[in-house]
Amino acid sequence: MSAHANLERRRQAIYGWLLLSPAAVLLTLFAFYPSVATLWSSLFSRGTRRNPTEFVGTENYAELFADPTFWIVVKNNLLYAGVTIPVSIFIALSMALWANGKIRARGFVRTAYFTPTVLPMIAAANLWLFFYTPGLGVLDQIGSLFGLPSVNWLGQPETALWAIIIVTIWKEAGFFMIFYLAALQTIPEDLKEAADIEGTSRWTYTRRIVLPLLMPTTLFIAVNAMINSVKLIDHLFILTKGGPSDASKLILYYIWEMAFAFFDAPSAAAMTIMVIAVLGIVAAIQFFYLDKRTHYQ
Amino acid sequence: MKSLTTFMDSFGAILLAIIWIAPLLFAFWAATHSTSDAVNLNLFSPWTLDNFRVAWAGAPWLKYFLNTFMLVTVILIGQFVLTTLAGFAFAQLDFPGKDYVFILVLMQLFILPEVLIVENYAMISRLGLFDTILGVGMPYMASAFGIFLMRQAFKGVPIELHEAARIEGCGLLGILWRVYVPLAKPTYLAYALVSVSTHWNNFLWPLIVTNSPDTRPLTVGLSIFGAPENGVDISIISAATLMSVAPLLIAFLIFQRQFVQAFLRAGIK
Numbered sequence: 001m002s003a004h005a006n007l008e009r010r011r012q013a014i015y016g017w018l019l020l021s022p023a024a025v026l027l028t029l030f031a032f033y034p035s036v037a038t039l040w041s042s043l044f045s046r047g048t049r050r051n052p053t054e055f056v057g058t059e060n061y062a063e064l065f066a067d068p069t070f071w072i073v074v075k076n077n078l079l080y081a082g083v084t085i086p087v088s089i090f091i092a093l094s095m096a097l098w099a100n101g102k103i104r105a106r107g108f109v110r111t112a113y114f115t116p117t118v119l120p121m122i123a124a125a126n127l128w129l130f131f132y133t134p135g136l137g138v139l140d141q142i143g144s145l146f147g148l149p150s151v152n153w154l155g156q157p158e159t160a161l162w163a164i165i166i167v168t169i170w171k172e173a174g175f176f177m178i179f180y181l182a183a184l185q186t187i188p189e190d191l192k193e194a195a196d197i198e199g200t201s202r203w204t205y206t207r208r209i210v211l212p213l214l215m216p217t218t219l220f221i222a223v224n225a226m227i228n229s230v231k232l233i234d235h236l237f238i239l240t241k242g243g244p245s246d247a248s249k250l251i252l253y254y255i256w257e258m259a260f261a262f263f264d265a266p267s268a269a270a271m272t273i274m275v276i277a278v279l280g281i282v283a284a285i286q287f288f289y290l291d292k293r294t295h296y297q
Numbered sequence: 298m299k300s301l302t303t304f305m306d307s308f309g310a311i312l313l314a315i316i317w318i319a320p321l322l323f324a325f326w327a328a329t330h331s332t333s334d335a336v337n338l339n340l341f342s343p344w345t346l347d348n349f350r351v352a353w354a355g356a357p358w359l360k361y362f363l364n365t366f367m368l369v370t371v372i373l374i375g376q377f378v379l380t381t382l383a384g385f386a387f388a389q390l391d392f393p394g395k396d397y398v399f400i401l402v403l404m405q406l407f408i409l410p411e412v413l414i415v416e417n418y419a420m421i422s423r424l425g426l427f428d429t430i431l432g433v434g435m436p437y438m439a440s441a442f443g444i445f446l447m448r449q450a451f452k453g454v455p456i457e458l459h460e461a462a463r464i465e466g467c468g469l470l471g472i473l474w475r476v477y478v479p480l481a482k483p484t485y486l487a488y489a490l491v492s493v494s495t496h497w498n499n500f501l502w503p504l505i506v507t508n509s510p511d512t513r514p515l516t517v518g519l520s521i522f523g524a525p526e527n528g529v530d531i532s533i534i535s536a537a538t539l540m541s542v543a544p545l546l547i548a549f550l551i552f553q554r555q556f557v558q559a560f561l562r563a564g565i566k
Contacts, residue, residue, distance in 0.1 A: 009391075009392075012390045012391055012392050013392035013393065015386070015390055015469055016386045016390040016391075016392035016395065017386075017392065019382040019383060019385060019386035019390070020382070020383050020386045020387075020398060022378070022379050022382060022383075022439070023379045023380070023382065023383035023402075023439040023444060024383075024398070024439075025439075026379065026435065026436075026438055026439035027401075027402065027405055027439045027441070029420055029424075029435075030410065030413070030417055030420065030435065030436035030439070031404075031405045031408050031410070031413070031439075031441075032401070033416075033420070034413040034416030034417055034419075034420060035408055035413065035416075037416045037419075038413065038415065038416050041416075091313075094313070095310075095313065098306060098309065098310035098313070099310070101306055101310075102303065103303070103306050103307040103310050103311075104307040104311070105307070105310075105311055105314075108311075108314060109310045109311060109313075109314040110553075110557070111550070111553055112314035112315070112317045112318045113313075113314060113317055114553070114556075114557060115317070115318055115321065115546070115549070116317065117560075118494050118498075118545055118546065118549045118556065119321075119498070119542050119545075119546070120497065120498035120499075120500065120515075120516045120519075120541075120542065121498065121500060122498075122500050122516045122519050122520050123516075123519060123538045123541060123542045124320070126324075126519070126523050126534050126535070126537075126538040127320040127321060127323070127324045127535070127538060128320055129523075129531065129534065130320070130323050130324060130327060130531055130535065131320065131323070133531065138323060170317070170320070174317065175560070178557055178560050178561055179561070181557075181561075182561050202302070227407065227409070230409070230411075230412065231409055231411050233501070234500040234501060234516075237500070237504075237520055238520060238523060252411060252412065252501075255412070255414070255415070256414065256501065256505075259414065259415040259418075260505060265415055268415050269415065269416075272412055272413065272415065275412050276407075276408055276412060279407040279408070279409070279412070280407055282407065283404075283406065283407035
């Protein structure tokens with residue numbers, strides 16, 4: 001009997017590893033090995049024809065910390081995340097409350113909110129160009145009706161990042177709405193009935209009952225939004241290319257530029273490692289939080 | 298009073314909805330009118346399809362469409378095979394080291410392929426896959442998210458069905474194919490919709506790995522077409538943009554319920 005159990009255990013182990021191996025190979029090639037290789041190459045100098053690469057320790061990191069552009073990019077990304085995350089969550093929540101209520105044209109409203117999610121960011125950026133172009137753009141046309149001067153939204157440092165932020169919010173809010181919609185549908189009807197019998201105002205009901213019940217969803221969305229605030233940069237390629245004078249440059253764009261325009265792989269590697277570290281912390285918080293939630297279920 | 302708040306709700310919701318699709322509506326307006334009419338918002342100017350004709354002639358769009366189509370197909374097939382096998386191993390087999398490997402897989406959720414572009418580019422070049430559709434697709438095939446999704450789906454399959462198939466003399470792969478895969482159909486559909494729309498829209502990685510019109514997907518083609526140095530005007534860019542989003546947008550409008558449910562199912566991990 002025990003010989004049979006042993007055989008069975010060994011059979012499962014062999015099958016398990018065989019089934020895992022294709023995925024394991026690709027994950028190693030395109031996630032684990034590149035992460036380690038990035039860390040490794042961030043510790044070496046940039047090789048030129050005359051000076052071959054050599055081990056420099058944390059020098060690349062020190063150089064990056066001394067690079068003013070790096071700090072502009074970090075600041076930009078913090079502002080980008082700090083504005084897009086709360087605003088798109090707030091809009092998503094409003095959208096969901098509306099799209100879940102008894103309103104007219106509900107199907108149209110839901111579709112309209114969600115549509116930007118299925119568009120490529122590159123296409124979205126092209127659509128927004130029509131709004132932002134100075135002189136010809138819709139924003140300027142509307143402004144000129146009120147006698148406002150033409151504004152080069154994408155071409156001046158004061159507004160370029162904000163123009164990018166607005167496109168991101170537009171793209172993300174409908175996506176987050178979906179999660180709120182799902183969560184809203186799990187709230188039992190009798191809570192609403194009880195509140196109505198008590199004569200509770202709608203605002204109080206929303207604030208005291210709905211919002212607390214949506215808290216786990218909000219946290220889930222917030223973590224996703226944080227990861228996205230590093231990832232979502234495609235519109236920079238169309239709208240501003242990070243300019244003018246780095247005013248709208250975000251960290252992933254800077255990594256791309258370092259590696260593929262300036263051919264400075266070690267600096268790109270050092271930045272990549274820092275991004276992975278930050279995302280790792282975010283992920284750790286998420287795991288910790290998800291752990292707690294499964295505990296309470 | 299009550300009807301007033303209902304009215305205000307509808308009003309606000311519809312107003313926001315109109316604001317939300319305004320960029321798309323304006324693009325549609327611009328694409329179907331001559332450039333000067335479009336920028337001056339001449340509401341009664343004649344409609345035209347000329348912009349589409351000019352845009353279509355301006356780039357090898359058919360090739361781009363085909364490349365994007367091939368790309369999402371290659372990725373989807375790879376993802377289905379790899380995540381099915383790995384998800385099944387994690388869900389139904391018991392072997393030493395499984396938990397550690399699973400944690401490693403989950404780590405990929407935050408090591409975004411987008412962030413590893415430099416090393417992944419080097420890897421693709423080393424494998425000789427630079428400027429190939431397979432090269433664009435490969436880093437996404439062993440998706441940790443997909444493995445997790447399939448594992449959850451397979452865990453929900455009653456063990457009695459597994460046992461019954463085994464008594465009937467079915468091998469492990471046979472059980473996977475005949476019992477688990479059919480029962481996970483809704484999960485496959487959801488995953489397919491999320492995967493296709495993600496990769497139809499992906500830009501940065503294809504931009505890096507492709508180099509020629511023969512492999513370039515729509516997004517990269519569109520970004521090159523719309524670059525200011527090409528001197529194309531807003532009506533033609535709008536036409537090209539609408540053209541390239543049309544297939545996915547139409548699919549979305551037809552299957553919106555499935556789309557929304559797919560994002561939900563995939564999102565609630």
